[in-house]
Amino acid sequence: MDLPLPLRGGCLCGAVRYEIRDAPYGQANCHCRACQHATGGAYAPVLLVPAAGFSATGPMRRHEVLGDSGNRVARAFCERCGTTLYAHTTRVETMRPVYAVTLDHPELFRPDLDCWVEAAQSWMVMDPALPKFPRDPPARLAGIRKPGRD
Numbered sequence: 001m002d003l004p005l006p007l008r009g010g011c012l013c014g015a016v017r018y019e020i021r022d023a024p025y026g027q028a029n030c031h032c033r034a035c036q037h038a039t040g041g042a043y044a045p046v047l048l049v050p051a052a053g054f055s056a057t058g059p060m061r062r063h064e065v066l067g068d069s070g071n072r073v074a075r076a077f078c079e080r081c082g083t084t085l086y087a088h089t090t091r092v093e094t095m096r097p098v099y100a101v102t103l104d105h106p107e108l109f110r111p112d113l114d115c116w117v118e119a120a121q122s123w124m125v126m127d128p129a130l131p132k133f134p135r136d137p138p139a140r141l142a143g144i145r146k147p148g149r150d
């Protein structure tokens with residue numbers, strides 16, 4: 001993929017802004033229940049970005065849950081307008097899933113796959129051309145190089 005870097009985005013009210021300086025490891029449509037609740041949508045389009053190349057500023061709070069995967073997942077949201085911006089999972093400390101609809105140019109998003117499809121809503125129509133994963137996507141798409149993790 002050839003995304004123009006840095007990518008910038010932010011929340012609905014504009015108080016929180018972020019920057020993605022390194023190319024994402026991958027792009028995915030996540031259908032897990034936590035993403036459904038956090039976004040209010042049927043699924044979450046996410047950019048899986050290297051944590052070292054990601055920064056965000058503004059009035060944020062975090063809400064932490066035990067994810068469907070069994071890992072703790074914290075989601076950062078704007079404390080003023082409530083927009084969910086990105087997540088931080090204990091499964092992969094070096095990667096941040098960033099909610100792609102919050103990009104200034106969300107049209108740049110191109111999903112590589114659908115993940116957590118076992119939790120997808122029955123009325124959700126997916127692109128049949130994309131690879132489907134019942135739960136987490138393959139490790140390489142989350143930037144995990146250590147073998148045997150996934």
Ligand SMILES: [Zn+2]
Binds near residue numbers: 014
């Ligand atoms: Zn806001």
Ligand SMILES: [Zn+2]
Binds near residue numbers: 032034
């Ligand atoms: Zn999810």
